[in-house]
Amino acid sequence: MLIGVLLAVTWLILVIRYPHKALPVSLAALCGLLLLAAVVVWQQEQQSRRLSRVEIRLQHDLVQCPGARPLRVEVHNGNSRALRELRWKLYVHSPGQSANLIQGRPAELDYDGPGNLLADARWQECLPLPALRPGYRPQSLEYRAIDLRGRFTR
Template identity: 45%
Template sequence: MLFGAILVLSWLVLLIRYPSKALPISLAALIGLGLVTSYVLWQESREKRHLAHLELRLNYAPDTCPANRPLALHLNNTSDAVLMTLQWQVAAYRPGDSTNLAERLYETPRYSGPGDLQPGAEWQTCLPLPPLRSGYRASTLEFRAEHLQGSFSE
């Protein structure tokens, strides 16, 4: 914080003392910063657009999945780009309720998707349940993927 304040103060002194030399350099730096900012915002909007085209469904399915991984996942890549990486958190809700019943602990399973999922391709697997608050059974809850983070290649 102190270093930033010293840097800004030095820039202001140079701008006031030598405006003919400092102003063009400041404008060039401002344009460069603007270009970098616009590129980062464009990348973020592109990732969000591609993530919005993913169909990810979670169902409690102890009859079709192993006992230690009873959560069935179905992922469909409906975007026009290859899904390279995908991470998410699993949330559990009672039907019609908005309180997340999955506990966020250090030993909570980390969920990640397949690598290189082509456009239009599907992926299915079974996942472990997240730790639930006491008194709730997984069979009575709805599971949702939240906080999706992913990367795509064109």
Template identity: 50%
Template sequence: MIIGALLILTWLVLLLRYPAKALPISLSAIFGLGLVALWVVWQDSRETRQLAHLDLRLSYAPDSCPADRPLRVQMKNGNDVPLQTLHWRVAAYAPGDSVNLSENTYSAPRYRGPGDLQPGAEWSDCLPLPPLRSGYRAQSLEFRAEHLQGSFAN
């Protein structure tokens, strides 16, 4: 932090002392930083748009899944590019409530999607339940995927 303050102070001194030389360099540096910022914002909005085209559904299905993995996940890639990686957290809600009833502890399971999901393809699997707060049963809750993070092919 001190180094950053010294750099800014040095830049201001050079700008005041030698404005004819420092001003064009400063403007080109600001222009370059602006281009980098625009590129980062564009990439982030593109990823957000692509994640919005994923159809990810979670349901408690002990009859069609093993006992140790009763959470059924079904996903369809609605993008025009392949999905390469996907990570998410599972949240559990009582019907009509907005309080997350799953405990996101360090020992909670990590949820990952398939390694490579082609455009229009579907994937389903059975996953373990997240740890729930005491007093709640999984069959009475709605499960949702939150905090999706993924990457797509270019």
């Protein structure tokens, strides 16, 4: 923080003492920063668009999954690029309600998806359920993946 203040004060002094030399350099630096910000925003938009094409279906399934891992996860990569890494948080709620029913700190529970999922490919896995609040039956709840984070091939 101190370095930033020193740089700002130095820049201000240079603009006041040597405006004909400092202003063009300052405008060039500002254009460079704006260009960098535009590239970062564009890349984040591309990433968000790609993640929106990743479909994750979650359901409690004791038929296809063993009892210790009853949460069936199906991931479909609807992108033209391979998915290198996928992480999400689990959101569990009762139909018609919005409260997350995971007991403890649900923000700390991250789930990992497939390590490498090709374009337009599917992945399925059975995962363990986190501890739920007492009084709810896991088979009657709805499961959603929120806060998707992922990396794609270039």
